[in-house]
Structure formats: C-alpha cells, structure tokens
Amino acid sequence: MQIMIVGCGKVGYTLADQLSGEEDHNIIVVDRNPDRISRVTNDFDVMGYVGDGASYSVLKEADIDNTDLLIAVTDSDERNLLCSLIAKKAGNCKAIARVRNPIYSSEGEFLKRELGLAMIINPEYAAASEMARIFRFPSAIKIDTFAKGRIELLRFRIPVGNKLHDTPVSNIRGKLGCEVLVCMVQRGEEVFIPLGDFVLQEKDIVSIVAAPSRASQFFRKIGVETNRVPNVLIVGGGKITFYLALRLIHAGIDVKIIEQNRQRCEELSELLPKASIICGDGTDQNLLLEEGLEQIRGFAALTNFDEENILLSLFAKSKSKAKLVTKVNRISFDEVIENLGLDCIVYPKYITTEFIIQYVRSMQDSMGSNVENLYKLNDNRAEALEFLIKEESPVVGIPLEKLQLKKNILICGINRYGKIIIPGGQDKIKVGDSVIVVVTDYRIHDILDILED
Structure with a gap:
C-alpha cells in the first residue's frame, strides 16, 4: 500500500516510524520544512518531498495518483482539510485529516461525510477521553475499550503487600471468584504473555481483560479503590x-x-x-x-x-x-x-497514531476478518487487536486449546452479539464474533496470522 503523510511534526514523524515498520507499505512524506524532511528520511525508509501539501502540483509530484491513503497532520486544520479534499479529487485515494479546533469538534461527522473523508481525528479529544476514563476508574494506569465498551483492557500496578503477590495466574479466578483474564505482565523492562504457572509479584504492571462490571469486582476483591474521583x-x-x-x-x-x-x-x-x-x-x-x-x-x-x-x-x-x-x-x-x-x-501523538494505524490495518482486510480496534501496549512492544470474524476459516469452530497458535499470542476475549466471553480452552470462535488478541513480537493483520504456518 502507498501511504502519503503530509506534515512531519510530532505526529507525522511518529506515523512515519510506525508505518515504515509495517509490511509492504511505501511511505511518502511531504512537508514545507526541508529540515523536517531530512530528519524523517534519514531516520526511516521513506521518500520525502519538500512543499505545501495543500498544493495540487506538489501532491502530483509526490505521486498522489498512485497513493492509496493520504494522512494530513500539519499544524493547520484548514490545510489538513484542503489537502485531503485535493487528494480525494486528484488521486481518488482515501484521506484522513487531523482536526483539532474545538469549533469543528461538533462538526466532525458533517465534514467527514460531505468531504468524503475516511477519518477525522482530534488528538486532544482522544487524549481527554482516555484521561476521563482514568479518573472514573482510578485503579488503572490505562484503559482501552473493545466491543463498543463492553470489554476493557486495564493496566495497573500491583501494590506492595497486595494479595496478588506470589499468586500464580492460574489461581486468580478460583482465589477471587472473578471472571478476568491476565493477558500481559510487565516486570522491569521485560514484557510477558503469561502462562498459568506465571507467578505475579508486587510492582508488576499487569494487563487484564474483563467486562467493566467484572473489572470493578476484581479490583474491590484485591483491595484496590474503584470509585471515581470526586x-x-x-x-x-x-x-x-x-x-x-x-x-x-x-x-x-x-x-x-x-x-x-x-x-x-x-x-x-x-x-x-x-x-x-x-x-x-x-x-x-x-x-x-x-x-x-x-x-x-x-x-x-x-x-x-x-x-x-x-x-x-x-x-x-x-x-x-x-x-x-x-x-x-x-x-x-x-x-x-x-x-x-x-x-x-x-502521549497524544501515540493515541493519534493508534487510530490511524488501526484504519490502515483495516484497509488490508482479508476475506476472513478485519481489524476493528488496535492499541499499542507497553511502549509499542505489544499490541491488542479486535477482529471481526466475517466467514468460516481455520480458527472457527475449533476449541481454543487445539488451535496451533504462534508463541506470544493470547486470545483473551470474545464478544458474541453482546455476550462477553472470557475464553477458556474449550471455547470456540464463531462467525460473527469479535475476537480480542494480545500479541508481542509480531504484527498481525488478519485473524489467520495468529496460527502457526
């Protein structure tokens, strides 16, 4: 896929970093500042053009005709919208515009629809939404949501002296009677997708997957505050x-x-x-x-x-x-x-890139599934993805314990038409399910990528 990024500030630079590491992408960056272009092209395997991305001639020279997706992230909302509109008309490609002004915040859907944009993203609003979730659930370091909010992935640090200290992961459900799944543990600089015999320690940063009500119950039982801040x-x-x-x-x-x-x-x-x-x-x-x-x-x-x-x-x-x-x-x-x-x-720039990379992955839909949500975890050392299962495939109808999964991959949640399943070995994936997968050491674009070759 050919992707053009207009604007090489903090977000543009981060996007170039993330997307140039993805498979089979040809990345082109455009910016009026030659120093920014030099920095990005020196740091990553991308092509660079100096010029105004809101100019038809500049986009033409940068090969807009063969571009599949344009991402406009300059420091001007109006330039981003104009650039996206020109790209749509000139190259017939999909376009994403960053729009930050609160004046436009209530008009995002109108602008997206009338200008034919794939996405309008407001980094400040996205960052504020994440912060608000944290203040409503102060036990967590970070909260990511799946299945339209029905499933949450929460990161928290095990307090010193907490009852989870020295507890094997396999004992948590029986010990606490809570339907949660530990999907990742960060200990120092190491990140683990834990097996049942993995023993938790105080100060570990633990990621759990649960329905919101189950998460609240879990934190109460381990003696951690769950009430929103007043x-x-x-x-x-x-x-x-x-x-x-x-x-x-x-x-x-x-x-x-x-x-x-x-x-x-x-x-x-x-x-x-x-x-x-x-x-x-x-x-x-x-x-x-x-x-x-x-x-x-x-x-x-x-x-x-x-x-x-x-x-x-x-x-x-x-x-x-x-x-x-x-x-x-x-x-x-x-x-x-x-x-x-x-x-x-x-980090607002990371939140913005998460949304955009999620869309890029969704453009690479296979016949079997497509990416509904994507979150970068633990300083980009891991990912949590939500796939919609669209049709029969080798992952459907087989008990999870019999699937030949790659190492460092965990299926940690299933949304079946609103019913939330924290899966065990006997559970099966069905067509129509939304499936949440946590992965380290890989980039996966389709649910079939979780299986051994």
Missing part, C-alpha cells in the same frame, strides 16, 4: 483541558482549572460555567496548596511544557494521594518517565 485539579487551560473538563463535569466530578493567561481564563469561564477557573501560575507551589492540592483526589498536568508537567505531577505526588495524569508531547525518554511512578502518562 474532584480534579487541572493545571493548564489548553484544548485537552477543555475537552477533559467537559467529560468530567458531565460525569458529576468537580473541576478546578489553573491557567496563567487571563484571556484564556475568560474564555474557559464562558465555555465551562460549572468549572472553577483560577488565573495564576500553576507552577507556583503556594498557589497549588492554597487551591487544595493536598485534599484533591485527581490531578492533571496539562501545560504545553513536558518538563513542567512531570515536575508538577511529582510535586502533587509528594503532597497528596491524588490520581495523577501527566501529558507528555515531546520527551522520548519513555523508560525514565515510566520509572518515576507518575500513575498515568498520556
């Missing part, structure tokens, strides 16, 4: 803050926002009349304490500076028992940041 203090008043505050207020959570820019404070006061808006420097420790940092139960560091966000969350950790959410845009020291113990780190 209040959240947010530092920074950008787009993510706006979307996050809307979601939290709708969920009945009290929201207080500290923002330095007075004009932005006035805008937020009009947009979010139910939130408390404080005009001040969110890095001022005294101000944070005066605004109740020690008593709040949720804290989000959402300034435009990664270093500030990390330090703010570390300070909040030292002064409160709040659930911490930290936005990181640029810093690439993922392992260092993960070891700071900051609960939940949100």
